[in-house]
Amino acid sequence: MLKIKYTIYILLFLFIVNFANAFSVRYALHDGFFRVVFQTDKEVAWKEKPYPRDKILVITIEDVNKDEVKNLKETLEKALKDYVSKIGVITRGKTLKIVIKFKNNAPGYKIFSLKSPYRIVLDIVISPVGEDKEKDIYISPDLSKRKNIDIIGKIIKERSNIHNRKVVKRKSVKSVKIAKRKFYKHRLKTIRKRNRKIIVVLDPGHGGKDPGATANGLKEKDITLKIAKRIKTYLERDGRFKVYLTRNSDKFVPLYKRSLFAIKRNADIFISIHCNALPSNRSFTGTYVYTLNLRGAKSKMAKIVESRENKIVMRYIKVSGNSYVNRIVADLAVSSTMVEGRKFAKHLKKHLRRITRFRKIDSANFAVLKTPGIPSVLIETLFITSPRDANRLKSWKFRDKFSYSVYRAIVDYFF
Ligand SMILES: [Zn+2]
Known part of the structure; x- marks a missing residue:
């Protein structure tokens, strides 16, 4: 006892x-x-x-x-x-x-x-x-000025819930990634099944009071609008796409409104179009395609482009102002955006390298690419600061070829 x-x-x-x-x-x-x-x-x-x-x-x-x-x-x-x-x-x-x-x-x-x-x-x-x-x-x-960011936050949350439901029993990072990819494939399947049009949002960089880079008698905002409109023409002729532009004229649109626009239109793909600039080396030419990377730019060129493209609305992207929040956001649906964005970027490379000096696919932390669940890329068409590239950008024929290549890459990605 x-x-x-x-x-x-x-x-x-x-x-x-x-x-x-x-x-x-x-x-x-x-x-x-x-x-x-x-x-x-x-x-x-x-x-x-x-x-x-x-x-x-x-x-x-x-x-x-x-x-x-x-x-x-x-x-x-x-x-x-x-x-x-x-x-x-x-x-x-x-x-x-x-x-x-x-x-x-x-x-x-x-x-x-x-x-x-x-x-x-x-x-x-x-x-x-x-x-x-x-x-x-x-x-x-007072948080009233941050209303727009809160809308994005809400949508991120809603979308991530959809993802989380799909991956609830999976544990490793790898299998979560695969599950997210499957989720996206499922989405593509339903597009085809319902026979609905694929929604493409094209984003001509800059506009209005923000001219973007200027050199050789060109303004970035004009070139980007012309190319976006040309891509739209090709996509609409095809018949399988519904196309929206974040701006149709020379007007200023803040970056957060551009990604919000894509989210609200329920875009299947988001393409932001820009011109590169390197005033310190005017002989530098070529094309870059960027995808989102929440940790920030990898290469030196990516760093330059990142700071230039994010400059206009730095005050709107406070959400990623500290690394802790970044990590939380990274936990959410954004990862599928990054995986699919890279996949689409490869199609772009395949078509664009035939007509331009294709430098590389890189990643950086772009405010405009924060479009959870939507594959998104930013194309730096050519260097506006290079006289050689500027001449090509001035040419209707070149812009037409470039736009056609982007259209072909979109078709390859979806079909
Ligand atoms: Zn730009």
Whole structure:
């Protein structure tokens, strides 16, 4: 009898020890705030980093075992869904990062630790903050100017949900990628089955007050519009495509509106057309095709092009202003855009290399290519700064050949 009693005590002891080492989460709604408690039971190093402009808080907690936070993302998402629009959980070694993007109804937060047992307490303020607001509660800035970004965010979320449903039982990154590719193929099949037209959105770069690059008597905004219109003509003659241009005349359209346009039109493909510029080397010629890469440009040329093409609306793309948010966005549907974009880029290369000096397919972080679920590329047709290339861009015959090649690449990609 005594032996059994001891065994029970030992088992109980082991259970408590095991439990005491675990990282656990509790939460409850209080009057005016929602409290989340991360219990670690041993003192750990942690820090907070708020990004008030984006209403984002990043909590870093050290010395956490990966296994203990397996379901943390799901738990937090469920608990905080009324006050938080996005949650990211990132583990690297024994470091845990929790990224929280607050909704507008959560005007602030407070975070502190308590001892024995050791707890990190996060209070999310959910009622209007009074006059006696505490020092470490921040008031969110006016977000009304960011409305358009929020629409994109919403659509990203909706689309990613479709993807997630498809890949729910798959685990490795590779199989998720394959599943996404399958998802896209499925989409192409339904296009054919329903016999609907393929929706192509062409985006003539720049326009209006933004001329783009100018050299050799040419303005980038004029060339891009002419080429886009010519591609449209070929596609419409074909009969299998419905074509939209993000602008039909010489007017200014901000970058985020261009990608939003493609999303709203439910585009099957998005092609942004530009001219390259390298004032420091006017003999440099050739064609580049770019696909989206959320981590930023790879090559030196890609870096130059990236900063030039993103310049006009830098203030609109704050969403990717910090790397944590980038990682969350990357988690979402954008990966299929990148995979399919590269596939389409290869078709472009095949056709364009016959008529131009095709330099390479590269990737960079373009604001205009953030079109989740839609294969998207940016074509830098030729160098407007090179007299040789400029002469070709001036020629109706060359622009016609170039446009025809893009049309052929689109056909090859879809059929
Ligand atoms: Zn451009």
